[in-house]
Amino acid sequence: MNNAGAEADGSGRATSGESAHADPAPRGFDAFRSGWEKEIGDGFPLPTFSPATTRDFRVKSRATKVGDVAITDLHGASAIRTEGPLNGVEDQVRLYVVKRGSWTLGAPLARSEQTVPAGQFLIRHIGRPLHFETVPDTTAKVLVLPAAMLKPLLGSRQSVSGPADSAEVRLLAAHSNMIYGTVADLGPAGVRAAHSTLIELAKAVARRRVDDAEPRLAPAVAQAAKDLVDSHLADPELSGAMLARELNVSVRNLQRAFAAGGEPVTAYIRRRRLEEARLALTAPPSGRLSVSELAAHWQFADSSHFIRAFRKHYGRTPTEYARSTLAAGS
Known part of the structure; x- marks a missing residue:
């Protein structure tokens, strides 16, 4: 599916790509819900949020869908909390990458409650719907993924967690960010390629290792390396070797990933x-x-x-x- 991504800003105005809704625009939570239903829609229903959440909904977000994978990035100036009964079966794997704040899953005070703090990720099989709650000023990326391909890799605990700056998570984040900018222009073959790369990278997160020789991962490796370059430009240690070390790939495969774009790492x-x-x-x-x-x-x-x-x-x-x-x- 070709989606530009749904966006809702702090003023409550929702946009899809660069096109704004006609005035009067929905605001706050209504804008978020409208954008979600337009871009994500079937297969990924929104949960019921608490009245306090919907009354004071100050959240910037963007979301898109690639086949049976949904990607959402959000920054919540206000807290977000679900409420009410949660019934049914989801049978999904969800990946939470928390940059700031925290994201808590499970019924409040329940033994199964699990909090993902800033700087950490959690990839977990969700068999039944779970409540969640964030603290104010939380920034996170959430991916909803098909269970059939990923559940067997999660082990008996059905979850894997670790640092958000791990090589696998960096690569997955880089690829999902590229999708926001390109998915609207992709044809069916491009969508399939983007989807298969997302699945391969999610598997790498679950396994805690990257197969850097996998050709499908080359664009994600190159983009993650470019993101690192931009954040370390004044670092005297910046080099192809340093980038390869940070991304846990070989220098040779890093160079191959860049070569596909026609520009060597050093250039x-x-x-x-x-x-x-x-x-x-x-x-x-x-x-x-x-x-x-x-x-x-x-x-x-x-x-x-x-x-x-x-x-x-x-x-x-x-x-x-x-x-x-x-x-x-x-």
Whole structure:
């Protein structure tokens, strides 16, 4: 199914991709429910939420569906809590990745209650519907997955938990984030490929290891590596070896994943550093770093190396570029 993803912002306005609902727009919980039903719909019904939740629903979210997999990212400024009887059978596997706050599953005070704190993940088979509750300021990613392919990998406890920054979870998060931006343009074959990669990555989370030689995982490996590059651009240790170590893949398979996109790992790192240096050169002169300071900050060997790389990429030296931006703004 080609979905751009349902989004609801803190003002209560719901959007699907970039198109807004016609005025007057639903607000708060109504906006969330409307967006969910439009983009997710059949097979993934919303539970009954507590009156306190629906009255003060300050949640930013986006969601999409790929076949029998649903992906939701949310940040709740307010707490979220379900309420009322939960009947029936779900027979689903759910993956919770909590970045901030906490997510608690199970009836309150029940022996089966389980809390996923910030920085952790839980992948669990859900046989019957469960209540859940979050604390205010919770940020999490939740995937609903088919049980048949994943339940056998979860062991006797029917759940696996661990750190959210594990290689397997990083790869799954990178792939699911890519889906938000691409699923609306995918044809049937592309949807099947996106779905099969999601399942393979979910299996990797359940097994706690990645088969980095699996060709279907190459785009997720490359994207997760790019996410790491962007968060470590000023780190002197940033390299292909460091990225491979963080993602628990071989350097060779990391290089292969990047090669599919036509740009080697080292070239991507240098290009991103040059892009950030170029942005820094547009700052007002009073607060701008010098060329030598930029070279050192973005881990170039010295000013000469930085100037040559910058001129090769942008056709001008850093000083010439800074002057041109200053002239354009005057």
